Amino acid sequence: MSLRLGDIAPDFNAKTSIGDINFYQYLGDSWGILFSHPADFTPVCTTELGRTAALQQEFEKRNVKVLALSVDGVESHKTWINDINETQHVHVGFPIIADEDKHVAGLYDMIHPNASETFTVRALYIIGPDKKIKLTLTYPASTGRNFVEVLRVIDSLQLTANYSVATPANWVDGEKVIVVPAIKTEDAIVQFPKGVEIVKPYLRYTPQPNK
Ligand code: BEZ
Numbered sequence: 228m229s230l231r232l233g234d235i236a237p238d239f240n241a242k243t244s245i246g247d248i249n250f251y252q253y254l255g256d257s258w259g260i261l262f263s264h265p266a267d268f269t270p271v272c273t274t275e276l277g278r279t280a281a282l283q284q285e286f287e288k289r290n291v292k293v294l295a296l297s298v299d300g301v302e303s304h305k306t307w308i309n310d311i312n313e314t315q316h317v318h319v320g321f322p323i324i325a326d327e328d329k330h331v332a333g334l335y336d337m338i339h340p341n342a343s344e345t346f347t348v349r350a351l352y353i354i355g356p357d358k359k360i361k362l363t364l365t366y367p368a369s370t371g372r373n374f375v376e377v378l379r380v381i382d383s384l385q386l387t388a389n390y391s392v393a394t395p396a397n398w399v400d401g402e403k404v405i406v407v408p409a410i411k412t413e414d415a416i417v418q419f420p421k422g423v424e425i426v427k428p429y430l431r432y433t434p435q436p437n438k
Pocket of ligand 1: 269
């Protein structure tokens with residue numbers, strides 16, 4: 228059965244490119260991103276891991292720990308990381324899980340047999356500090372993910388967690404946000420001192436609270 232939003236992210240122990248880890252210990256109190264790749268030494272994956280490494284400071288600013296996965300082994304990962312660093316001009320510092328027995332892939336439903344019996348699809352999970360699944364994305368092997376979009380989603384999730392606001396279509400950091408329907412307008416006016424713009428009783432904007 229696949230994992231759904233709000234489910235507890237399963238814990239696991241795994242071999243990785245930086246040594247053995249326990250998932251929950253690795254995450255600590257941080258947010259987490261766990262994302263899978265079809266295989267080592269493949270072109271799209273090489274660019275994805277390169278983009279993730281290039282954005283490492285952005286993930287750190289948001290208190291997000293990153294963890295990649297493919298079903299190849301540790302030595303293969305290490306050799307591939309050298310290639311990624313060389314070709315993408317980065318330093319891959321985050322671990323890549325060597326999920327040769329497909330244990331983690333099974334826990335997170337990362338193998339979709341009608342796409343491939345053997346390789347993981349491009350699954351991505353964002354996990355909150357409470358260890359609950361906050362977002363899932365599933366891409367086919369041939370489409371590289373947009374890691375700027377992943378950062379945008381994290382910004383939105385963290386705003387919702389901290390300020391009871393939602394983010395509109397195409398929102399980017401710094402733009403006005405939406406007051407969640409659960410808050411009455413009279414309470415919203417107190418809670419959001421920068422102002423509440425009432426377009427309809429159910430559509431109310433406020434400037435981004437943490438800017
Ligand atoms: C890739 O990561 O480049 C890739 C993997 C499988 C199929 C197509 C592309």
